[in-house]
Structure formats: C-alpha cells, structure tokens
Amino acid sequence: xxxxxxxxxxxxxxxxxxxxxxxxxxxxxxxxxxxxxxxxxxxxxxxxxxxxxxxxxxxxxxxxxxxxxxxxxxxxxxxxxxxxxxxxxxxxxxxxxxxxxxxxxxxxxxxxxxxxxxxxxxxxxxxxxxxxxxxxxxxxxxxxxxxxxxxxxxxxxxx
Amino acid sequence: xxxxxxxxxxxxxxxxxxxxxxxxxxxxxxxxxxxxxxxxxxxxxxxxxxxxxxxxxxxxxxxxxxxxxxxxxxx
Numbered sequence: 001x002x003x004x005x006x007x008x009x010x011x012x013x014x015x016x017x018x019x020x021x022x023x024x025x026x027x028x029x030x031x032x033x034x035x036x037x038x039x040x041x042x043x044x045x046x047x048x049x050x051x052x053x054x055x056x057x058x059x060x061x062x063x064x065x066x067x068x069x070x071x072x073x074x075x076x077x078x079x080x081x082x083x084x085x086x087x088x089x090x091x092x093x094x095x096x097x098x099x100x101x102x103x104x105x106x107x108x109x110x111x112x113x114x115x116x117x118x119x120x121x122x123x124x125x126x127x128x129x130x131x132x133x134x135x136x137x138x139x140x141x142x143x144x145x146x147x148x149x150x151x152x153x154x155x156x157x158x159x
Numbered sequence: 160x161x162x163x164x165x166x167x168x169x170x171x172x173x174x175x176x177x178x179x180x181x182x183x184x185x186x187x188x189x190x191x192x193x194x195x196x197x198x199x200x201x202x203x204x205x206x207x208x209x210x211x212x213x214x215x216x217x218x219x220x221x222x223x224x225x226x227x228x229x230x231x232x233x234x
Contacts, residue, residue, distance in 0.1 A: 027174040030181035031212045099172040099199070109178055 004028075006035040007150035008157045013042030015053040015088060015103070020159050021046065022106040028155075029113035036153075037110075038146045040120035043159075044127065047119055047134050051104050054088040066090065111137045118145065160219060160230060162194040163187065169198045169226065176202045177209050180231065184215060187233050192218070195229040202227055 006028040010021040021043075025035045039047050046053070057063045057070070057078050064070060065087075077083070096102075101109075110117070121140040124131070131140065150156050166183045168176035176197045183193055195206070203220065206229045210217035219230040 023174050026178055030174070030178050031209065099170045099175070101172070101175050113178075 004033045004155075005149070005153040006033045006155045006157075007146070007153040008035070008037045008159060009146070010037055010039050010043035010046055010159050011041050012159065013045035013053065015055040015091060017159065018046050018053050018103055019106070021157075022103065022110055024157065025115045026106055026109045026113055029110070029115050033154075034116075035110075035113075036116040036118065036149045038118045038120065038150075040123050044119055044123060044129065044134075046103075046107070047117055047138050049133060049135055051107070053103065054084050055091045056084050057087055058084075063087075107135075111135075116149075161192070162230060163191040165194045165196070167196050168202070169196055171197070172199050173201050173205065177205055180206070180209065181213075184231065184233050189233050191233050193231045193233065195231065197227045197229070198225065200227070202229075206231070 006025065008021050008025060010018075012018070021037050025037050028035045045051075055063075057065060058075070061070070065073065078087075116139070117135075117137060118139045118141050119134060121142055124140060164183060164187060166179055168179050171179070176195065176199055180193070180195050183195075187193060195202075197206075199205075203222075206220065206227075207217060209215075210231060214234040216232040216234065217229060218232055219228075221228050
C-alpha cells in the first residue's frame with residue numbers, strides 16, 4: 001500500500017487555531033501518513049522560533065469563559081488592555097490542567113515525525129519577517145510547490 | 160496477559176496517548192506486546208483506529224476504575 005498523504009494550509013496565528021494543524025499532522029504521521037503543512041499569512045506565527053501566541057474572546061462569542069462570563073461580561077470590556085493576556089493565561093492553565101499538550105511540544109513532535117513544514121515566502125516578505133525569525137526545520141516556497149505535494153494528497157485541509 | 164513493555168499515558172489528552180504509543184512501539188520488536196494505560200476517554204476509539212490504520216494488533220481493550228488499558232501487539 002502506498003503511503004497516504006496529508007496536506008494542510010495553516011493561515012491563522014492565534015493559540016486556539018494553532019492546535020488543529022499540529023495535532024492533525026502529528027497524528028497523521030503516527031498513522032503512517034506523509035504530512036506537510038504550508039504556513040501562510042498569520043499562520044507564519046506558528047513557525048516562529050519564539051512561539052508566543054495569544055487567544056482572544058473578541059469576535060468569538062463561542063469561547064467559553066470562567067464564571068459564566070461569556071453570558072454577562074460586556075464585549076466592550078473584553079477590549080480593555082490586559083484582557084487578551086488574561087484570556088491567554090487562563091486558556092493555557094486550563095489546557096495544562098486537562099493534559100493537553102503544549103504547542104511547542106506538539107510542534108516538536110511534528111518535527112520529530114518528519115512532518116514537512118513550508119513557509120510562504122511571499123507573506124514572509126509582505127510582513128517584513130526574516131528567515132532567522134523562524135525555526136530551522138522550515139523551507140520557504142510558494143503556491144506552486146504546495147500543489148506539487150497537495151496534488152497527490154489524500155486529504156487536504158485549509159485551516 | 161503478559162506484556163513486554165508498559166506505557167503510562169495517564170493524564171494525557173488527545174493526541175498524546177497515540178503519539179506516545181507510536182513512539183513506544185517504534186522501539187519494540189515485531190510480535191512484542193505493549194500495554195498502554197490511559198485516562199482519556201477518547202483513547203478507546205482512537206486506539207482502535209490507530210491499530211486498524213497501522214496494522215498493529217489491538218489484542219485487548221478494557222476499563223478499570225476510570226483507567227483504560229490496551230494491549231497492542233506490534234506487527
């Protein structure tokens with residue numbers, strides 16, 4: 001049987017949206033898939049050396065909050081300085097308590113499992129980022145190279 | 160039943176029990192049996208799916224006192 005292939009495009013740069021690409025790619029690798037993640041736009045934050053992602057309740061009415069805050073806490077107050085940091089700290093604490101892997105751990109597991117990671121060179125330039133801002137196990141390429149892999153993939157996800 | 164190696168994945172959540180299982184199996188010989196202990200209720204279905212897709216044999220799957228135990232024979 002030929003090895004199955006999973007291709008993922010990761011476009012989002014928040015803590016919550018960073019999980020699906022890394023969870024799916026590492027699991028697929030454990031199941032014997034050859035996996036590749038293409039990071040573009042805000043998804044580039046997921047492959048920075050310094051992985052400092054945040055979560056926000058703003059524009060996200062589905063986010064559960066402690067003490068039923070999602071029911072009574074006014075949205076406008078969620079925009080106050082420090083709120084994002086607080087939400088992020090609470091989310092990380094909750095994740096650790098529930099035995100959810102840290103993002104750096106999952107990313108490391110992907111690298112170990114030889115998940116290929118490719119950053120979109122166009123958006124790296126667009127945001128004036130430098131190749132040295134990123135982890136070592138990363139290639140820089142464009143849309144055509146994504147299709148080279150995704151064209152024969154069995155599963156292709158846009159996250 | 161006898162087993163050759165044991166992995167304690169208690170307290171870990173998806174996908175860590177599966178990733179650790181995969182890693183443990185990698186270091187074992189074909190035919191050897193790995194016992195996995197987990198607390199993630201999702202691991203019941205996931206371990207079945209893992210075994211099916213990787214060709215390893217899930218010989219036994221059980222629950223005792225909130226812990227899930229699995230015996231997997233390496234293909």
